[in-house]
Amino acid sequence: MEDRLTALFDAVPDSGASQYAHMRAALAECPEPGTALSWLRNSRSARLLADLIAAGRPLTHADLDATATGTGSRSDAMIADYLRGLLVAYQVLPERDELSARITRHLDRVTSRHPEHSVLLRSYVRWSLLPRARRHQRLRGGGVKHRIRWAYTRINVAADFLTTMAAHGLSLGEVTQHQVDAWLAGNPGTRHEVRDFVVWAHRRHHARALEVPHRPKADPVGLDEDSQWDLLHQCLTDTELPLDVRSAGAILLLFGQHLTRISALTTTALSTADDTTFLTLDRTPIPLPASLARLLTDLMERPAPTGWAANTPSGWLFPGHLPGAHLSAAVLGRRLAAHHIPNRPARNTALVAVAQDLPPAILGPMLGLHPITASQWRRRAGTDWTAYLAARADGAQSPP
Known part of the structure; x- marks a missing residue:
């Protein structure tokens, strides 16, 4: 192990030794040395780090960004981002606004392929997408990956729309509703996302008032009430289930969180x-029943995980396998599914149940829902309750 560390870090100039001191010490003291040794020997991210160290100058985020965008390869970008997470956790690099950086990096990739649309796309991202992404992250919290994908989709669709119109000899200001409708018909499943761009373009006087309907959404599918409560009871009482599955499942089934x-x-x-445990999902602390309070307290106090995640302090309830990182939503979803806890139906049923009892003004700040979303769930809950009462009334009037 020491030989591998020496081979990697001895190439660091004396002037930059302090930048890597914490990382070298953490790897040398890793409670799972086999994991660290395997990374040093076999991983592409370790080879990338060696190449960056060999450049003989202090490492920066810009160096990793250049690596991520240099070839245009998605795998290279993923490797650079994986390494970035390690270097930030080990204090080699400072933390940064990763949400803005990733969106800007993707914009650079797209505009390099479509330089003729660079001015419009950069203005759209700068004045519309980035402020909303930052505001959502500041107010709603949660992981950044979902918001990054949200921005990527809108940038890609806007670039595709502009490119197609240009191929027909049309500038954005010349595009008519007929061209928009024809373009949407080509792939209605994804192209409806261009609505965000054309609304912004009209407000900035770059385009006519063009209509792009919202993508139709199917009615939310939920669980029946008995199944919902059976699953919640299982999460609260079944000690055979993994602790993280029980905890995440209980929060999902009770509060309908993403x-x-x-x-x-x-x-x-x-x-x-005052002897009451509270869970804060957005702005309003929620008092927890004793069984859920004990469950989440046990989760918080469980021993630190081994391997990479044990190398740095973790402030996450659901720590991931990388130092300083939380568990990804995709991995958590797979763990819940493996124990027959369906994500979306469980969330839908929980939100309908909570919305029956709480007005949107309370529901929003308690669960982190946008006011419009909270109102929609309130209406959905009212519809479901009305339908239930109507069905009961019809049943009562039916002849025996």
Whole structure:
């Protein structure tokens, strides 16, 4: 192990030795040395680090960004981002606004392929996408990956729309509703996302008032009430289930939280006052029943995981396998599914149940829902309740 560390870090100039001191010490003291040794020997991210060290100058985020965008390869970008997470956790690089950086990096890739649309796309991202992404992250929290994908999709669709119109000899200001309708018909499943761009373009006087309907959404599918409560009871009482599955499942089934928000919960989300444990999902601390309070307290106090995740302090309720990182929502979803806890139906049923009892003004800040979304769930809950009462009334009037 020491030989591998020496081979990697001895290439660092004396002037830059302090930059890597914490990382070298953490790897040498890793409680799972086999994991660290395997990474040093076999991983592409370790080879990338060696190449960057060999450049003989202090490492920066810009160096990793250049690596991620240099070839245009998605795998290269993933390797660079994986390494970045390690280097930030080991204090080699400072933390940065990863949400803005990733969106800007993707914009650079797209505009390099479509330089003729660079001015419009950069203006759209700068004045519309980035401010909303930052605001959502600041107000709603949760992981950044979902918001990054949200921005990527809109940038890609806007670039595709502009490129197709240009191929027909049309500037954005010349595009008519007929061209928009024809373009949407070519792939209605994804192209409806261009609505965000054309609305912004009209407000900035770059385009006519063009109509792009919202993508139709199917009615949310939920669980029946008995199944929902059976699953919740299982999460609260079944000690055969993994602790993280029980905890995440209980939060999902009771509060209808997105897995992106559950996986990114920190230990500070739990607090205690007057012998009552509270969980803060957005702005309003929620008092927890004793069984759920014990479950989440056990989760918070469980021993630190081994391997990579044990190398740095973790403030996550659901720590991931990388130092300083939380568990990804995708991994958490697979763990829940493996124990027959369906993500979306469980969330839908929980939100309908909560919305029956709480007005949107309380529901929003308690669960982190946008006011419009909270109102929609309130209406959905009212519809379901009305339909239930109507069915009961019809049944009562039916002849025996």
